[in-house]
Amino acid sequence: MILFIIPLLRLLWAVSGAHTLTRNECSIPAEKQALVDDLQDAMESSVTPSSFPNPSILIAMNLVGAHSAEAQKLLTEMIASVDSTDLTTGQLALNIMALTSSCQDPGDRVLLLKEQLQDWTFSSPQDPYSVFYGPSLGLLALCQQNQEDTLDLAVKFSKMLLASVSNFNMDTGAMATLALTCVSSMTDTNNDYNELFGHALTSIVENIGRRIDGNGLIGGTYSTGLAMQALSVQPGEKWNCKPTMEAVLNEIEQNRFDNPMSIAQLLPSLSGKTYLDVPQVICSSGQEVRQTPQSHGRPLSTSASNTIEVTYTINNQLRGVETGFNETETVTVEKGSVLLAVLEEAQCRNPAFKFESKMTSWGLYITSINGIEEVENHRTYWQFLSGQAPLNEGVGYYKPYNNEHITANFTQY
Template identity: 50%
Template sequence: MAWFAFYLLSLLWATAGTSTQTRSSCSVPSAQQPLVDGIQVLMENSVTASSYPNPSILIAMNLAGAYNVEAQELLTHKLTASDAADLTIGQLALTIMALTSSCQDPENEVSSLQSQMENWAPSSSNAEATAFYGPSLAILALCQKNPEATLTTAVRFAKTLLANSSPFNVDTGAVATLALTCMYNKISVGSGESYRALFGQVLKDIVENISTRIKDNGIIGDIYSTGLAMQALSVTPEQPDKEWDCQKTMDTILYETEQGKFKNPMSIAQILPSLKGKTYLDVPQVTCSTVVVLEEAERKNPTFKFETTMTSWGPVVSSINSIAENVNHKTYWEFLSGKTPLNEGVADYIPFDHEHITANFTQY
């Protein structure tokens, strides 16, 4: 039997996992799910060759589960090719999370963001609250990649937030909550109580401020800040004194969606994760198919190339490094996990973390 093997997969930048545990659960009624699906399709259809590569859209697409795979791949490739030097701190952080959610390894972008945040400081002791929005995203993105290396920067950021006296901003507060919740959750109980106490204190102050912006109909701040605020309130370890009625917020958002309030792709990207029961903390848990991991292997190793052929069962790998299947010779590429053949196609099989998958060129 003719055979030739490639050992492909020990690089998995996103692993299978469950969604972030929420403190106040709510969901979209099944009768209104088509409404949510409709705005997701509208958002995904905004991705074209000429459109601005918006990382928030890719994050939302991956957290929700993309319907338009071509748009997903196009946006991933456009963000991969973007120049980090042209991006603000916030844009760079979102790009890192977007690429991570697409199972890419944004190593260069992470290094750049780490360097920028090591030198970051607000312009004054009472800087506008919006000045903390980008840095909050940066702490969140860096926490998800390397929380230990981010700790010193996160502590300095948290202390700066405590000392700042500018008027509160819901969007900034929500993203800061997600960032510091990530750091809080990464610290083992008993090994960093002073850090947990600091992050907990800041989180308590922020979520209390967010809770005072909850209107009688459930909207938090305004309709377009509600999506991020829902994420924040659903995951924070420090709950506000005023109980939040998540379902009331969800019902109002669905009503406003029905009224056509969410037509702009960016506004959809902000609300969609909450409608799908996800938050930005779920970015590292997004799962990717074997095809995606093959694409990442190809990107990281220029000597590795593969091709696929579309069949009624979806794409199959037909060639690796110019060694192609041949019907006349009864040869094909077989994929195995360890010594066990995969029971799903490469478009459907979801690898687990540190799994070793072999591509074996063999005969049937």
């Protein structure tokens, strides 16, 4: 009986549109609204003709209502002109959702995505849980396009997810929850499909629930936005969103959301929206334009003594990966500099510290140091740590403090 009732509740919940957080349940206190408006302005002002065409920003803007019609138009045009052929499943899915949220036809991209998902398989249950992040986005986008093969793909996806024995990854679990909630609403309640989806959902939501910290954050600062979306679409979920909202507002006040992508993943939850609302966005022309402030540039240092020292170690002890090394440099950079300045300074002083990077939706991602390059198929990458603790931001945003010891460690995920 219970196996029947849970899917029924989920279906009614999903089709009723009741998944949006109602404002009285979890609303932004009036005195904090300006904080959130400023955050949105900062995200929108990052959109320029030369910036990375970030579909997550467009989705967030459209879900909550853009402040700048100009930024919205520019980003829609930029996303529409991205060449789809080289995109990963996750990127393709985000582009489809972004165009849909701008009331644009995603065209051939949908077929391309379906083909990619049909070909997708995970090689072993030991694969990291994050391998499901992109396919979750893919499933969500296909479900929103009402593609007929979506259910078969969702069955394959759910079985693989349930077979996975890797450590749970919060962001991936949240995205998978959104995808499975969407596909659950595509079928009748009392069939084998819904039993399977319900089983997968229950296990993920339990994992998310275990990550709610005493302070209200869920899986850390940068996972909370997606986790809020996931929990808010679960009928009967006992999560109390008020402490989470307060914790997030506190993090915003501490300037933890300076990366436009981090804002894009948080903003929908702050406005009671989720990615499940993408197909329901109503596009109106002539949206109200709010005056956007100039981008918050970092203050320039005025005095030469206003500097910090950072010790930087690069370490490769991975067996089977060419030459091992462990080198350390102590460099001086301006106070308030981001970690990238440390990498650049070290590279100037010592050729062993030579590095390469690529631009992504989260900013600069380090692909190679001292000639050792990450290999996606081997699941190798350059991880950054402060002492023993992994950094929770990348080199373009993390600001080291005086005498900090940063390590770049070549490792596997």
